Amino acid sequence: MSLSEQQLLELKPDIVVDAVGEVCPHTLNLALDGLKKAKPGDIVVEVTDHSIATKTIPAAVKMNKIGEFLGVAKKGGQYHIFVKKT
Template sequence: MALKEEELQALEPDHVVDGIGEVCPHTLNLALEALKKAKAGEIVVEVTDHSIATKTIPAAVKMRKNAEHLGTINEGNEYRVYLKKL
């Protein structure tokens, strides 16, 4: 379920992961570690400047079936990847 940008911005994340300056696979590992700590229904947001992470993170959580990708916001050189723990 992809949310609109304004809907994503209105969400209160339960966990925020700082992936700035990191590259794959570390960006993915950071997201997966945060999801392990999250409870079902909680929102995890990874902030990254690595554009490839905007593809690898959603693909990995879909394959693992451990989270739902709610959407990604591009803010200049940074991206916010929104995930909901299943």
């Protein structure tokens, strides 16, 4: 699925993970915890200011086959990382 930043920001997430001020690996652990709480089909978004998380979270989601990475939207200096739980 390929969505624009605007389309991503219009999604209504089921779970929002606040990871602003956190760094790896904590940003990844927070995202994985959010996905564990999610039900299949739920959209989880992690909000972070740590740019590395935009690489580690999608890679972990793909490697562990726990969701579908939908994309990243940048807004106000923060990254919104969208994943749909499978």
